[in-house]
Structures are given as C-alpha cells and as structure tokens.
Amino acid sequence: MVHDNKVVSFSGQKPPARFSLPPALVRLRDASGQSLKSVLASFFDRADDALFELADRAGSNLDQTAYFDAMRELRLRRKAMVVSILQYVSQAFNEIGKFQPQQAARSLEDVDEDSLSLVDHSQLEQQVAVGNLINKLRNRYTEQIRLLTVRVGHLVPGIDLKDAQMPLSPEIICGGVAEACADLDIDIRAKLVVLKLFDRLLADTLGDFYKEANRTLISEGVMPDMKRPPAGKVPARSGQRSPNEGQASARAGVQGSSEAEGPGAPASHATFSELSALLHHGDSVPAGGGAHAGEGYIDTDRLMARLTEAQSNSRQWGDGAVIPLNEQLQPILRSGDGKSLNVGQVDSDVINLVSMLFDFILEDRQLHPVMKALIGRLQIPVLKVALSDKNFFNRGGHPVRKLLNELALSAIGWTEKKVGQRDPLREKIESVVDRVLNEFNTNVTLFEELLKDFSHFMDLDRRRRELVEQRLRDAEEGRARQERASQAADGLVQELTGQRDISEPVAGLLNEAWTKYLQWVVLREGEESDRWQHARNLTEQLVWSVDPRPVTESTRGELLRAIPAIVDDLRKALQEISWDPFATDAAIRDLELAHVDVFQRLVTAPSVPEAPAEPEDLLQPEPERPDETPVAPPPAEEGLRETPVPVEPGEPTVDIVSEAPSEAAEAPEATVPVSQEWLAKAESLRVGSWIELTRDETKVRCKLAAFIKATGKYIFVNRSGAKVAEYLRQELAADMEAGKISMLDDGLIFDRALESIIDNLRSSRKD
Known part of the structure; x- marks a missing residue:
C-alpha cells in the first residue's frame, strides 16, 4: 500500500487534502462508516453460520480443518478486522486523491514476466480472490458506484480523482478487506475461504450501502437532480490501463498481442490476466505456442472467420453428438497444405480457458446427456465471444455467461420425455441454440435478447410450478394435520376405553361420530386449547357414565345428576360438526339404553362400603365455552381431501411408501x-x-x-x-x-467451472 505525506509539517503548511475535507464529505465519511460497520456486523454473523455449514459438508478432513480454522480466527479477530477496514476507508477519505488502494497499486499487469515468477503463489491466489470481488461489485452496482464517484469528484474539483481512489470504491473497500485478512493467523487455504466468504456474503449487501451513500450526498445538496451517471467515461477497474499501455505490457509479452489488444479492445483484463498467470504457472508451454520459424501463423481476424464457418457446420451434428472444442479446432488450425497454424499467445490462452470451461460443463454429472449435447453446440460461439471480449472472464453479469448459467440451471431437473410427447423446455433450449448458431457473428446483443426471452420463459414456467408445488404442500400439510388429529382422537378414545366394558352401540358412537368431533377440535383449536380440555373431560364422563367404576353408594346419585348434562353436551357437539341428525338421534337413543342398563346393574351390584373421593372432573365446574359459535366444517370424511396434482404425461414417478x-x-x-x-x-x-x-x-x-x-x-x-x-x-x-x-x-455452472479451472491449475503447479 502506498501512503503519501507521512511526515507531519510543523511550519503551518498543513496538507490541504487531510484538513480541508469539504463538510459534505465529512458527513459522507461519518455516515458511511456507520453503515459499513452494520454491513460488516451482518457479514460476520452470517459467516459463522456459513462456515459451520461448510465444515459440516466438507469432503475431506483437510477442508474441514480449513473451515474450522477460519471460523475460529474470525471469531477471535472480528472486532480487530472491523476496526482495520473502517480505518482503511477513513484514511482513503482523509487522503483523498493521494491514497492508493492495494489492489490498484499492485495489479498483475503492472509487473513483467520475470518479476511475476517471483510473486508468491499464495499472494497470487489472494489477488485473484480480491480482484474477483472488486469486479463483481463494479459489475453488480455499476450505476450507483458511478453516481457516487461523480458526486464525490464534484466536491473536490481541484483533485484528479481516479475511480479506484474514490473513498468508497470497491477497490478501497476490498483493499481494506484484504489488509484485514492479511493479519489473520491461518494458512492460505483458510484465508482463501475467508476471502470467498466476503465474495459470497458481502457482495450481496453492498447495494443498499451505495444507495444510502448517494442519498447522503443528495441530502447535502450535491447534484440532487442527477439520476443517471454522465455518459462518456467508463468506470475504471482495478489495474485498468489504456489499450496502448496494454500493448506494451510484458505480461501479454508475446508477438501477436497487438491483435488482441488493439484499438477498441476492452482495457480491463485483470481477471483474464490472472487466469493466464495461473495457466502458465501450471503449464509453461501454452497450447498453440508462439509462432516458430518456418511455421504458419493465423491472426485473430482470420481465426474468427474460420470459427464462423465451423459454427455453421455444427448445425449438422447428429442428435446427442458432442465434439470437444479441441477436436473442432484441429481442422481450423491447419493450412491448405495440412500444416499446423499457430495463434498468438493471448488467443492461445483464451482457447485453453474456454476449452477447459466446456470440458467441465460436458463432464458435469448434474446435466443430462441430451442437455450437454445442446449446450456443447455453443462452444464455437462462446469461443468467438471470449476472443473478441476478454471481459467475458471478468464480468459475472456478461450476457453470454448468464445465458449459459440459465440454460444449465433450467436443465438440472430435466428428464427425457417419451417419444412423441411435447417437451417445452427442450424445445425452448433447442431454439436458443439454433438462433445462436444461425445468427451470431460478433453481435453480443443477440445473447442479451435471447437471455431476456429465455428468462421470461423460465419465469412463467417457474410461477406455474410454484403454484403446483404450493397446492401439493397445502395438501401434504393438511394430510399431516389430519393424521395428527386422528392420532390424538384415537389415542384419547383408546386410552379411556381400554379397561372399560363398553357396549357395542356406545363403542360405535365413540369410534365414529365422537372421534370425528375430537379430530375437528384438534384441527380447529389444537391440543392445548380449552375446547380440547372440555372435549377430553366430556369423553371421560361419557365413558364413566356407561361403565362407572368403582361402584359406591353415591354412584347412582352421581349418574342421575351427570347424565342429562352429558347427553346435552354430546348432542351439541355433534351438531357443531354437522353430523347427520338422524344418526345423532339414533346414537343418543343407544346411549340412553346403555344408561338404563347401567342403572339396572347398579341395583344388583354390591357397593363399596367406603366411597372414594369423587372424580375431580365431576367436582370441578365445567370450563367456560367460547362465546363465539363455531362455523360448522364440512363432514370429516370429505374435509381435507388430498389435492390432486397434475402430472405431465411422460414424467417418471417413484412410489415410495413411508411408515404409517x-x-x-x-x-x-x-x-x-x-x-x-x-x-x-x-x-x-x-x-x-x-x-x-x-x-x-x-x-x-x-x-x-x-x-x-x-x-x-x-x-x-x-x-x-x-x-x-x-x-x-x-x-x-x-x-x-x-x-x-x-x-x-444447482450452483451457477460458469462460476463452478471457473473455480474448478483455478483449482486444477493450482494443483498442477504443486505437482
């Protein structure tokens, strides 16, 4: 990190940038500091849970150790890291225009090929991780960052403020993160885990942060009417340089670099250059190599023309055929006399990276072979995009990358239909691929159009599926509640009648009509409600009334007092669930006959000399009933039926029967x-x-x-x-x-492929 003005002057000549900060910037510094503190607090809270989950799912002890080390260190260093990041951002405000963030000060493109070989590999990996985070933030929040940069620049007109030097730029924030992570006492694996967590969790939360920063300056009256950033100047990325500087770079360092970095080529090559650096660490002789004496050479324009011709030929592949990119390139990189043609170093790196990218996609077990074949036809068009736009590797929001991700994501749950059945998803993907092969030349806007159309198709499909799934969830939850209610009702009846001598008609009443009422109470108000307790007490009294045990001298009098209330409450309960009134009358008559039989048996039955205490529920007043009158439900047999869920013809089903x-x-x-x-x-x-x-x-x-x-x-x-x-x-x-x-x-396939490429290149270097 570069710091200017470290010497404090006592002669009265104070550094103006440090002490003449405009009031609006002071307000922005203080307000953004509080906002960033909240954002970081949320990050650390989520990071702990994320690391624990990653450790739990780790594929090896080495990975699990790295996750636990990162978790422990983050817990210990949380406060220190927050302070470090906030101080870093505050210093960028206080030294505005002079402060150089680490990532911008030491980009890979600022070193030549010899010095690059001396860079520690772990440092290179960290630079890649931080660079990815910077680019993700700039791509995701381009407009808000640009608006903020223009407003801050408006406040300091006398300073030539570069985009990376804006105190809240991604370079500044990520530089603070990198500096805080550098002090962590953990190995490189755990440190990269932490940086990836920042990439995964922090990037999603900074959108509101940038909006709030703009609102702060608007409230201070700084360009309040500006709704869009001014056109013309493109925001610089970390390590951005002009095309001329790019041509002179020793990192590109190969004859033929001019054709890749000539006028009109994108200037931001940070991530592509870092991938190239890893590529050459893993393999010192890139495929294609440089042009050797006596051998032919093909420049980018001629290569693109040949690729376009091959693209049209790929439409003739048979169904399910997948030809790897390297095989497709073999006839393209031969001259008319059969000799091999060499490409420039940068083009060679692009070919290798795109080839590895599709190797991952075509070997990915998540994709059905039919979908692999369809996506595999896009190899040539994607290579053409990557050759003409190195930002293809940098920009997470690049339309081609997003389209690949959407196609792969939509296909993850796809299964092949039977012959003759319509398959809307397959037809849609085929139409997307056909349009690319037929219409794409160099117009990347075609991918934007296809992405928008395909996303719309998937949104409609997703909404339809969500409705069907919601109906299924409702049906399953209804069935679960019904099962729970049945279990509670059956359990209560069995518990109270298990040791009792119940006549068959009364047992039928308890097991049918009364059980349905108990289920209704559970479904309506739950097992903790007063109504359930009242229903339980009534069930106990009902069972006791047909088999009173033990019989005492007072039993007959207790029955005479209790039976009218029992019968009355029973009738009201069955009316509440709209039970058949004729069946209710018949059940009451059967119950009355059972009561008559009980009184006849009591005449001859010997009584216990000493009467035990009366049942508690007979001595206690009846619980107060709810004031409101319950709305009668549909008959229990018809309520809570399983909602039928439509199944598309040809969709395979698996019948798996769980326990009762x-x-x-x-x-x-x-x-x-x-x-x-x-x-x-x-x-x-x-x-x-x-x-x-x-x-x-x-x-x-x-x-x-x-x-x-x-x-x-x-x-x-x-x-x-x-x-x-x-x-x-x-x-x-x-x-x-x-x-x-x-x-x-179901993660984004392009991002997974890039991670795999980096891991493989890292492993090959260690080997």
Whole structure:
C-alpha cells in the first residue's frame, strides 16, 4: 500500500487534502462508516453460520480443518478486522486523491514476466480472490458506484480523482478487506475461504450501502437532480490501463498481442490476466505456442472467420453428438497444405480457458446427456465471444455467461420425455441454440435478447410450478394435520376405553361420530386449547357414565345428576360438526339404553362400603365455552381431501411408501441402522435442493418441495411440481448412505467451472 505525506509539517503548511475535507464529505465519511460497520456486523454473523455449514459438508478432513480454522480466527479477530477496514476507508477519505488502494497499486499487469515468477503463489491466489470481488461489485452496482464517484469528484474539483481512489470504491473497500485478512493467523487455504466468504456474503449487501451513500450526498445538496451517471467515461477497474499501455505490457509479452489488444479492445483484463498467470504457472508451454520459424501463423481476424464457418457446420451434428472444442479446432488450425497454424499467445490462452470451461460443463454429472449435447453446440460461439471480449472472464453479469448459467440451471431437473410427447423446455433450449448458431457473428446483443426471452420463459414456467408445488404442500400439510388429529382422537378414545366394558352401540358412537368431533377440535383449536380440555373431560364422563367404576353408594346419585348434562353436551357437539341428525338421534337413543342398563346393574351390584373421593372432573365446574359459535366444517370424511396434482404425461414417478403416520409420529424410525453423519446430512437438506434417486435401475431427478414437521416427512417433486417420492429422515439417510440418492449442485455452472479451472491449475503447479 502506498501512503503519501507521512511526515507531519510543523511550519503551518498543513496538507490541504487531510484538513480541508469539504463538510459534505465529512458527513459522507461519518455516515458511511456507520453503515459499513452494520454491513460488516451482518457479514460476520452470517459467516459463522456459513462456515459451520461448510465444515459440516466438507469432503475431506483437510477442508474441514480449513473451515474450522477460519471460523475460529474470525471469531477471535472480528472486532480487530472491523476496526482495520473502517480505518482503511477513513484514511482513503482523509487522503483523498493521494491514497492508493492495494489492489490498484499492485495489479498483475503492472509487473513483467520475470518479476511475476517471483510473486508468491499464495499472494497470487489472494489477488485473484480480491480482484474477483472488486469486479463483481463494479459489475453488480455499476450505476450507483458511478453516481457516487461523480458526486464525490464534484466536491473536490481541484483533485484528479481516479475511480479506484474514490473513498468508497470497491477497490478501497476490498483493499481494506484484504489488509484485514492479511493479519489473520491461518494458512492460505483458510484465508482463501475467508476471502470467498466476503465474495459470497458481502457482495450481496453492498447495494443498499451505495444507495444510502448517494442519498447522503443528495441530502447535502450535491447534484440532487442527477439520476443517471454522465455518459462518456467508463468506470475504471482495478489495474485498468489504456489499450496502448496494454500493448506494451510484458505480461501479454508475446508477438501477436497487438491483435488482441488493439484499438477498441476492452482495457480491463485483470481477471483474464490472472487466469493466464495461473495457466502458465501450471503449464509453461501454452497450447498453440508462439509462432516458430518456418511455421504458419493465423491472426485473430482470420481465426474468427474460420470459427464462423465451423459454427455453421455444427448445425449438422447428429442428435446427442458432442465434439470437444479441441477436436473442432484441429481442422481450423491447419493450412491448405495440412500444416499446423499457430495463434498468438493471448488467443492461445483464451482457447485453453474456454476449452477447459466446456470440458467441465460436458463432464458435469448434474446435466443430462441430451442437455450437454445442446449446450456443447455453443462452444464455437462462446469461443468467438471470449476472443473478441476478454471481459467475458471478468464480468459475472456478461450476457453470454448468464445465458449459459440459465440454460444449465433450467436443465438440472430435466428428464427425457417419451417419444412423441411435447417437451417445452427442450424445445425452448433447442431454439436458443439454433438462433445462436444461425445468427451470431460478433453481435453480443443477440445473447442479451435471447437471455431476456429465455428468462421470461423460465419465469412463467417457474410461477406455474410454484403454484403446483404450493397446492401439493397445502395438501401434504393438511394430510399431516389430519393424521395428527386422528392420532390424538384415537389415542384419547383408546386410552379411556381400554379397561372399560363398553357396549357395542356406545363403542360405535365413540369410534365414529365422537372421534370425528375430537379430530375437528384438534384441527380447529389444537391440543392445548380449552375446547380440547372440555372435549377430553366430556369423553371421560361419557365413558364413566356407561361403565362407572368403582361402584359406591353415591354412584347412582352421581349418574342421575351427570347424565342429562352429558347427553346435552354430546348432542351439541355433534351438531357443531354437522353430523347427520338422524344418526345423532339414533346414537343418543343407544346411549340412553346403555344408561338404563347401567342403572339396572347398579341395583344388583354390591357397593363399596367406603366411597372414594369423587372424580375431580365431576367436582370441578365445567370450563367456560367460547362465546363465539363455531362455523360448522364440512363432514370429516370429505374435509381435507388430498389435492390432486397434475402430472405431465411422460414424467417418471417413484412410489415410495413411508411408515404409517401414527407409527412415524410415535415410534422411533426403527429400520436399517444409519450413521449419525448421514442422519445429519439428511437433516441439513434444504427445501429447493435437487437430488437424483435410483429405483429399479431408473434414475429420477427431483427436488425437496416441503418438510412436514408434524409427520417428519420429506416431500420430493419433479420439475413439473408433481410428487414423486416421500421419505422419513431415517429412510432418506439410509438411501443416501447406500448411494441410492445423490445430491445435485444447482450452483451457477460458469462460476463452478471457473473455480474448478483455478483449482486444477493450482494443483498442477504443486505437482
């Protein structure tokens, strides 16, 4: 980091930039400091949970150790890191125009090839991580950052303020993060984990931060009418230089660099250059090499023309055919006499990176082979984009990258339909690929148009699926509540009648009409309600009235006093659930006959000499009933029916029958023993997670649509929203452990591919 004016002058000549900060900037510094403090506090709270979850899912002990080390160090150094970042930003304000952020001061493009070889590899990895975060922020919040830069520059007209020197620029904030992370006492793996966490968690929260910073200056009267940043000047990225400087760079350092970095080429090559640096660390002889004496050479323009010709030929591939990019390039990089043609160093790096990118995509087990074949046809068009625009690797929001991500994400749950059945998703993806192959030359706007159209298609499809899934969730939750209510009602009746001698007609009343009433009470008000307690007391009195035990001298009098209220309450209860009035009258008559029989038996039955205390529920006043009159529900047999969910023709289904709900809720899941590790993995499954399950040699892809707490069931649906499987936790963990269920990664495929490329290049260098 470069610092100017470290010597304090006592001659009265105070550094103007330090002590003449405009009041509006002072206000921005103080307000943004408080905002950034809140943002960082939220980050550290979320980081702890994220690291714990990553450690829990770690694939190796080495990864798990790195996560736990990062978690421990963040907890210990949290306050110090926040202070360090805030001081770094404050210093950028106080030394505005002179302060140089680390990332801008030491870009990879500022070093030549010889000095680059001396850069510590771990330092290079950290620079890549910080550079990615800077570019992500600039791409995501371009307009807000640019507005803020213009307003801050307006306040200091006498200073030539570069974009990276704006005190709240991504370079400043990320430089503060990098400096704070540099002091962490952990190895490079754990440190990179922390930086990736900043990339993952912090970037999403800074949009409001930049909006608030602009609002602060607007409230101070700084350019309040400016709604859009002025056109013309493009915001500089970390390490940005002019095209001429780029041509002179020793890092590009190859004959032929001019054709890649000539006039009109993008100036921001930070991430591409860093990828190139990793590429050459892993392999000192890039594919294609430089032009050797006596061998032919093909420049970028001629290469692009040949690629366009090959692009039109790829339309003739057979269904399911996938030709790797390197094989497609072999005839392109040959002259008419069959000799190999060499490309420039930068073009060679681009070819290698795009080839590795598609190697990852075409080997990714998350994608169905049919979808791999469709996406594989875009290799040549994507290569043309990357050759003409190095920002393809830098910009997370690049339309081509976003389109690739959307295509792969939409296909994750796709399964092939039967012959002759319509497949709207496949047809849409095919139309996107065909339009690219037929219409794309160098017009990247075509990808923007296709992205917008495809996103609209997926939004409509997503809304349709969400409605279907919601209906399914409602049906499953209704069924779970019904099962819970049935369990509570049946359990109460069995508990109170188990040791009693109940006549058949009264037993029928208890097991049918009265059980339905008990279920209704549970569904309506729950087992903790006063109404449920009153229903329980009434059930106890009803059972006691037909089999009073033990019989004492006072039993007959107690029955005579209690029976009228019991019968009256019973009739009212059945009326509340709209029970058939004729069946109710018949049940009451059967109950009265049972009471007559009880009185006849009491005449001959010997009584206990000493009467025990009366039942507590007979001595206590009846609980007060709710004032409101309950609305009668539909008959219990018809209420809470399962909502039918449409299944698209040809969608595979899997019938997985779990334990009976009553057993699932009461008894432990006593099936095949499963290790705690797999039980924890099953428990950590989140709604929306995709899996692939295997049944009878058939693979089915589905996602977790709901977890029903009442029954402990995991409900899985296909991409049409139709239910295909349900599991209890034990069953789910057992199948995961047995390899019958595997998790699918629904992360952005381009980002995963880039991470894989960096990891592979890093590993090859270590080897």
